[in-house]
Amino acid sequence: MNIKAVAKRANVSTATVSRTINGSDKVSPETAARVHQAIGDLNFIPNTNARALGSGRSNLLGLIISDITNPFFPELVKAFEDIAIGEGHEVLIANTNYDPHRTMHCVTRMIQRKVDGVAIMTSEMDEHLIDFFRRSQIPVVFLDLGTPRPGISCIHIDYSAGVEMAMSHLVGLGHKRIAFISGPMSLASAHTRYRAFMESSARDHLNADPDLVQEGNHRPDGGYEAMKRILASKNRPTAVLASNDLTAIGALGAIFEHGLRVPQDISIIGFDDIQLSAYTTPPLTTVHVPHGEIAKVAVHALLSTKQETGKKLLQGEQHHIRATFLQRHSTGPVPKRRS
Structure with a gap:
């Protein structure tokens, strides 16, 4: 099944199908509804790589973490993905394992996949890697790292x-x-x-x-x-x-x-x-x-600094996350002095 079959079914041009898939406002609601109905009837799955080439947008957010074996990060990944999907984006995840060479590979992979933004949830990132994103006009949000600049937002946990x-x-x-x-x-x-x-x-x-x-x-x-x-x-x-x-x-x-x-x-x-x-x-x-709050701030920071293709990125912001104390049962009064 291909885009031509969808166009024939909806009685529109292939260009109209492409614009509908990419969310263009140049397609009337009635025509868009007809195209989506044809897509559903034919079980057509759009090629996301082709969409990225045509629109300049991949609807893909990158998420770089340090250690996938640390439960802190899977919980953060889940929250980030839930929010990103709600905003119409998929997530590409990379794990650095605190390895600079692997980090370089992760960054290169994100740029090659034309991600719309990258959340770097690590405590370390070389400046030259940050420049890669800046030159590629890709918004970035850091956790516990850096200062805000155009296209770069920062989240700091207290x-x-x-x-x-x-x-x-x-x-x-x-x-x-x-x-x-x-x-x-x-x-x-x-x-x-x-x-x-x-x-x-x-x-x-x-x-x-x-x-x-x-x-x-x-x-x-x-x-x-x-x-x-x-x-x-x-x-x-x-x-x-x-x-x-x-x-x-x-x-x-x-x-x-x-x-x-x-x-x-x-x-x-x-x-x-x-x-x-x-x-x-x-x-x-x-x-x-709060994993959920970090994820929400990260996704929205990326989407808010993203601009139309060819335009400069907007100024990033500094975001502060407050930690809270949670008493359970592993603490108690100082024990009596041992004899």
Whole structure:
């Protein structure tokens, strides 16, 4: 089945069928309805590549993420795709795995597919790759990276406020020896959370024991190993703040393996509020990062900076996302002093 058959069925030209498929306002509603009826009757599926060539638009949005194995990202991907489809766009997803060479491949692939915009949900992106998008007149939205420019919008999550809320909760429960398991310090978002922890510790005059601050990898195995190092210190903490939920889940394993109870012996807080965090034992107290809001802002930022083919991109904007504290059952009062 091809476009000629649709044109014959609807008694119009192939050009009219093409314009109807591409959403042109030059086709009357009555004619467009007749064309769509013919498409349905013949089970015709338009060639999206041909549409992109003809209209200059692919109705395709790109989404680049860092780590598909981290549940934070699949939840973000689902929300992004749901919203994009609602806006009439499909989504092309690429996973960098924190690899610069793979990131370059992802960017090239997006440009080759003539995407209408790209959401880069990673904490790292070389400036020369950003220039690729700019030269190609493709709108971009970044998460935790960059500053707004024409065609470039930025979404910043207030990690610092989230860490401060978590620390205030622990201090309010009487905790003074609070450990921290960071993410990879090469990531801007992980460094921001680490810095917020150090600032909160100093403000609350907490014990600045370097053994209580360990670097993880934002995965359960990293949280498990970091927690083992913390528990090996001479004076173990009464509470732990993890840079993300996967780290906290790994830390829970090390705590239980050590024969300790949560929260009776040690409290723990995660960050991100992935779905799994509600089903750990005990359910994890965490900082909620709204995936749906991030996705909605990202899609709308891309569509709002997109212009007609051949015109300059509109100025991007800065968007701020607020994290909120979510208390479950992994935190409790500081345990009585051990004899």
